Amino acid sequence: MKHHLGSNKTFNTIFTFECLSSMCVLIATNTHRWIPLSDQEVFAVFRFPCNCFDLCVCRKKLKTLSFHWVNMADAFEDETEQTVSLNEYLDEVEDQELEADLVLGGDEGKECTYGKGYMKRQAIFSCITCTPDGNAGVCTACSLSCHDGHEIIELWTKRKFKCDCGNSKFGEFFCKLLVSKDIENEENCYNHNFKGKYCTCGRPYPDxxxxxxxxxxxxxxxxxxxxxxxxxxxxxxxxxxxxxxEPLYEDLICHICSPICSFLHLYPQTIFASDNPQNPTTPSKQKSIETSPSSSGPSTNPQLSKNMILGENSGTCVLGVDLLSNELTSDKSQSQSQPMFLTKNWREALCGCEKCLGFYEKKGVSYLVDKEDSIAEYERKAKEKRDEKMQQEEGAEMNFLSNLGHVEKMEILSGIADMKDEIRSFLQSFDASKPITSDDIHKVFDNLKKRRRMD
Known part of the structure; x- marks a missing residue:
């Protein structure tokens, strides 16, 4: 399943990344802490939830240096398992973070989204512990705050959904973030995904x-x-x-839903993805329009896009046909339903005249002409939020360090030097054949505290 959450790793060991020039040592432990150590520059000390790691400033610094990878036992059950370089590891972490951010849409999970109404698209979760019948969904914040420790199913994103947490479907359970809610969200739609079942086979994922x-x-x-x-x-x-x-399509319309969208066959074939594109056909009464496929997931013809912009053509229908009466749009016209694979920006080709909009409404697919409904737009906005957040965090960290006085900076450098010496002493005396436990790490920091008291 694409964009499935839950792949972030936790550490069962300690990894040391030591710069060959001895400028920096980075420690990642099962206490979920990244500790950058430096004789010349303080990067910062970062603490994150157990399933989310981000090196921020350190990551950029690390990638500019040559590092030696030291693995201290029990991370790998198989001694022959292939190790990875630091850059490869950091890239993997970044990919996991990006994947999670794309699914969550930039939602930090601090506020219940109920007050935003039926959102055009948001990440939704199903709590099997509270609603085993799979008839309710909760937002990101509620999945973290209200249902921590429960059996949660990640559903990726759903359209036009309002958070159910704490309503009548949850019995005496109340939402911790927002108590006052309607008894039921009547416009929410549910399917067997909310029970942890997928596809026509009804199997769970992971299976x-x-x-x-x-x-x-x-x-x-x-x-x-x-x-x-x-x-x-x-x-x-x-x-x-x-x-x-790699997929050459942007969206899939399954074989069950394709009869509802049979009207799409009236459009040029360039809206349909193909690994062996051929010369497209043109819609009726629009034979003067020429289109050509693109080798990298064909996009819509510029002239076609100009005439078919989401809802902007309230006058003339670019198709020149009445969709409500056209035989090609009849759900019974397809003797054998086949899935449709659609190209990038295919929605921009949809006619926005009054009659076509009425047709979309009747078919229950009016969201197709809403740009914000698409996964591509949802992910684009998520990337923007992610970039803004990372810039703000980096700026805040650097401002904090630059605003410290001389005495504070010297104290931090002294503390880091002590920590660096203590960790090196520990690693030199430790039996590399044994796993490093959280108790071992606590002993390191206990020794540091004793050194400070002696000083």
């Missing part, structure tokens, strides 16, 4: 009976997740991928 966890794809209409082999693909229809196996 405990599967030998290998297969990636699943989400339908942009019903928002269920599907295994490739359960999409009803024929020999003529394949998932568009490039030579490296």
């Amino acid at each position: 405990p009976e599967a030998e290998e966890q297969v990636e699943m794809i989400q339908c942009c209409i019903c928002e269920d997740w599907f295994h490739e082999e359960h999409l009803g693909l024929t020999n003529e229809v394949k998932i568009p991928r490039d030579e490296d196996g």
